Amino acid sequence: MEVSARLSSKGQVTVPRAVREALSLHEGDRVVFRVEGRRAVLARTPDLLALAGSISVPAAKRGTPWAEVLRQTRQARAAARR
Secondary structure, eight states: OOOOOOOOTTSOOOOOHHHHHHTTOOTTOOEEEEEETTEEEEEEOOOHHHHTTSSOOOGGGTTOOHHHHHHHHHHHHHHHHO
């Protein structure tokens, strides 16, 4: 689907109805814009609270501080690149 919209003097764009319906967007929903080269992609942001509990966390990992999770993840990614 390709639909156009006009940019207002305030830099605002109304998301066309066809796009809102295709993405099931409603008033108050959050969206994200991702720039890919000379294009921008509009995407619906996931409701992270709706995902809570959908993935089980191994008992050994429960309660790990977020800073430690990030450190371990970065370390694992760096090791994988070698």
